[in-house]
Amino acid sequence: MSADPAAAQAGIVLQDITKRYGDDPSAPLAVRGISFEVPRGTLTTILGPSGCGKTTTLRMIAGLESPTSGRLWIAGQDVTHLGPAQRNVSMMFQSYALFPHLNVADNVGYGLRMSGETRERARERAAEALRGVGLVGFDQRLPSELSGGQQQRVALARALVLEPAVLLFDEPLSNLDARLRREMREEIRALQQRLGLTVAYVTHDQSEALAVSDHIIVMDQGLIAQRGTPQELYETPASAFVAGFMGEAMLFAAESDAAGSVQLGPLRIQPRRAVPAGRVKVAVRPEAWQVGPPGAGLAARLQKRSYLGNCWEYTFETELGPVFVVSADVGRPLALGADAGLALGAHGVSVVQAD
Numbered sequence: 001m002s003a004d005p006a007a008a009q010a011g012i013v014l015q016d017i018t019k020r021y022g023d024d025p026s027a028p029l030a031v032r033g034i035s036f037e038v039p040r041g042t043l044t045t046i047l048g049p050s051g052c053g054k055t056t057t058l059r060m061i062a063g064l065e066s067p068t069s070g071r072l073w074i075a076g077q078d079v080t081h082l083g084p085a086q087r088n089v090s091m092m093f094q095s096y097a098l099f100p101h102l103n104v105a106d107n108v109g110y111g112l113r114m115s116g117e118t119r120e121r122a123r124e125r126a127a128e129a130l131r132g133v134g135l136v137g138f139d140q141r142l143p144s145e146l147s148g149g150q151q152q153r154v155a156l157a158r159a160l161v162l163e164p165a166v167l168l169f170d171e172p173l174s175n176l177d178a179r180l181r182r183e184m185r186e187e188i189r190a191l192q193q194r195l196g197l198t199v200a201y202v203t204h205d206q207s208e209a210l211a212v213s214d215h216i217i218v219m220d221q222g223l224i225a226q227r228g229t230p231q232e233l234y235e236t237p238a239s240a241f242v243a244g245f246m247g248e249a250m251l252f253a254a255e256s257d258a259a260g261s262v263q264l265g266p267l268r269i270q271p272r273r274a275v276p277a278g279r280v281k282v283a284v285r286p287e288a289w290q291v292g293p294p295g296a297g298l299a300a301r302l303q304k305r306s307y308l309g310n311c312w313e314y315t316f317e318t319e320l321g322p323v324f325v326v327s328a329d330v331g332r333p334l335a336l337g338a339d340a341g342l343a344l345g346a347h348g349v350s351v352v353q354a355d
Helices: 054-062 104-114 119-132 148-160 178-195 206-212 230-235 240-245
Strands: 010-019 031-039 043-047 069-074 089-092 166-170 199-203 215-220 223-228 250-256 262-264 267-269 278-284 289-292 298-307 312-318 321-327 339-344 349-353
Touching (some): 031 043, 031 054, 089 148, 178 206, 206 230, 223 230, 223 240, 298 321
Parallel strands (some): 043 215
Antiparallel strands (some): 010 031, 215 223, 298 339
16 A cells, blocks of 8 residues: 555545446446546535446445546555555445444444444444534434434444544435435535545535535546536536536527627627637526516517515526526516516626537
């Protein structure tokens, strides 16, 4: 197990990692030569649709899968060919994987007992971990006596009690309802920052990724489509795929001229970064549209509307096709069939190369 001085500065480093399932060399690669690092003490989310390779990547970091080629370091040590027990990582699964016949304290202390810790010391450390996730007094309860959010906290305490160099999350919030998802993602983020944990986090939920991450890696078909901060990926996507995947956005075909501006129907857009002349796509998020009176901007007629309490969702018919708009002006709703003019704000509009 060799140390690498550069990799020691990062929590996790992947270098040209590939993964092919099976022995057939002509079989397609699930992961196709990706390289990235998770800086020590930060949370990096691997985001993408089903089948993009994100969970396979996480399982290779955990040691549950072996890469076909490439190298992998954790805390400066080359762990490419080491098993899970030799990597000093903890992984929290989507299912929580709690033992139903063990109480909360024994579930949390299970890994410590397996590593040779005495029962008394394992109980003490389990109690400390449970205190850290807000479950004081739950030691003797069985998993079946807990809510979904409480079970998730137990799974989190079990991962934290081992004091791993790296903590891995595989779709940890997918079994919770919307309110609990929001609460738990805030709790995970707060714990990560308070304890300075190095975390790799896999999800397909864009809002979850935006809320918890220092950095996001978007994967598509086994490759990295883009990486950056949440703000960079949301506001300046590098491709139509990333623009459409990072939050809701509609893509419109448009033309860029020699001066670099883009014509979208009657609307002219100045991209944040230069694009060559020719066919482009404009990604517009629903909140970017500004609804005004008829005769200004893009002519639109309201076809559908839905009231969501804190906003109205509108679908307009326009020369560009259907346009989906989210309006925070709940006090002055538009009537079905009403004519309007749509303009674009500065936020939530991106220009990317056409495929």
